[in-house]
Amino acid sequence: KWAALLPNSITLASVLSSCAQLGNLILGRSVHGLGIKLGLEESIMRNSLMDMYAKCSMIGDARYIFETILDKDMVAWNSIISGYTQNGCAYQALQLFHQMRSESYAPDSITLVSVLSACASLGALRVGLALHAYSTKGGLLTSNIFVGTALLNFYAKCGDAKSARMVFDGMEEKNTITWSAMIGGYGMQGDSSGSLALFSEMLKQNLEPNEVIFTTILSACSHAGMSGQGWGYFNSICQQYKFVPSVKHYACIVDLLARVGRLEEALEFIEKMPIQPDISVFGAFLHGCGLHSRFDLGEVVIKKLLQLDPDEACYFVLISNLYALDGRWNQVSQVRELMRKRKFSKYPGCSLVEMDIRNDISPVRMECFG
Structure with a gap:
């Protein structure tokens, strides 16, 4: 029984x-x-x-x-490769992919999506270009929306917006994630006009933008100095599309106001936020204070930061940077000494790029690494 x-x-x-x-x-x-x-x-x-x-x-x-x-079958290989990619272990994901190929397993659409995502994280152009050729030969590029989206995202993150757009235009079917990836690709290259133009094209096709797209568009308006249009998009999040704005959206508006010198308005906006502001919000405001030499307002926010969370290391980095912009090196030394005493640390960033793969990658990339 x-x-x-x-x-x-x-x-x-x-x-x-x-x-x-x-x-x-x-x-x-x-x-x-x-x-x-x-x-x-x-x-x-x-x-x-x-x-x-x-x-x-x-x-x-x-x-x-x-x-x-x-x-082992393809389900097992795809599960473990996808798992490593999702956990930020892109290098190990590529190692497993090469092991899979050495054992004569042919990648399918699920494999391609995971491996292309890993390539995008690493800037692994050689593998990504090979996967592009493989997916084209197998007919997956135009017919599989997930492969196409992963490939254009790979190119965008590697600084090749031209190839990303080529993939985008060649796709037979596109969804909101595809549009989001391409709009975000222009944003990553600092091409605000490209993001805004593609966003307008998307709206003409009666597609509803998602929250990620709005973050990209608000950022594009900020970098282009289009404060009025940015406000309009922010209001449409609530009124037209019925989203609840996230802290990223609020940070974009603060950045938009701060960049054009409307710092008092930005500070009032922060104080009226219905959600708790985070490091991105305060960082955008302090960046604007530095741009426009409004260190008096920066001091106001510094006091709020220390009251909000005196044990947050990132806040101390923001404070140190603001003092450095004002040339107040004694205060910079004091802040850094306090960080050492509290055993705060910030790991330095680093970049890994492959060189001499293509000669038509973005001009900015060629200028930086040529």
């Missing part, structure tokens, strides 16, 4: 899928233990376990499950 009520692999795989979506690692481990106890070792169970561990940020456990599979 009770044996008939015991779950099978399909049942546990469904539960694991729910655990993955919810990020519930504790319940996922319990289901894993139950599967072992019941002797359920089918591939559907192992693939679901890999997906669950990867989405719960336990990529090491996902890799362990993967290595125990003797008869």
Whole structure:
């Protein structure tokens, strides 16, 4: 009687899928233990376990499950490669992809999306260009919206807006994510006019923008000094499209006002925000204070920052930068000494780029690295 009520692999795989979506690692481990106890070792169970561990940020456990599979299929390869990509381990994802190819497995559309995302994170042009050729030969580029979107996003993040637009124009089908990727690609290149023009084209096709697109458009208006148009788009988020503006949208408006010197208005805007401002909001305001030498207003925000969270290292970096712009080096030294005493640290950024792959990458990139 009770044996008939015991779950099978399909049942546990469904539960694991729910655990993955919810990020519930504790319940996922319990289901894993139950599967072992019941002797359920089918591939559907192992693939679901890999997906669950990867989405719960336990990529090491996902890799362990993967290595125990003797008869690996494309579902297993795609699960582990996607898992590494989702967890920000792009280099390891590419290593697994090369291992997969060495074992004579042919990548499918799911593989291409994950690997192209990893290439975009690393700026890995050689692999990305090879995948472009492969997807074109296999007919996936124009027919598969996910592959096309991943490829144009790859080119955009590698600084090649021209190739990204070529992919975009060649796609038979486009969704909001595709439009968002291309509009964002122009934004990453600092091409505000390109972002705004494509956004207008999107609206003419009766497509509704998402929150990511609005962030890009508000940023484009800010960099182009189009404060009036930026305000109009911000108001349309609530009134026309019924979104609740995120802190990123508020940060864009603060940046828009601060860049054109409307700092008192920007400060009033911050004080009236219905949500808690974060580092992006304060950073945009202090940047404007530095641009327009309004260090008096910067001091007002500095006091608010220290009251808001005296233990946030990023705030101290903003304060130090503002003092440096004003030439107040004694205060800079004091802030940095305080950071050392509190054992705050900020890891320096770095960039990894491949060189001499193409000679028609963006002019800015060629100027920087030529």
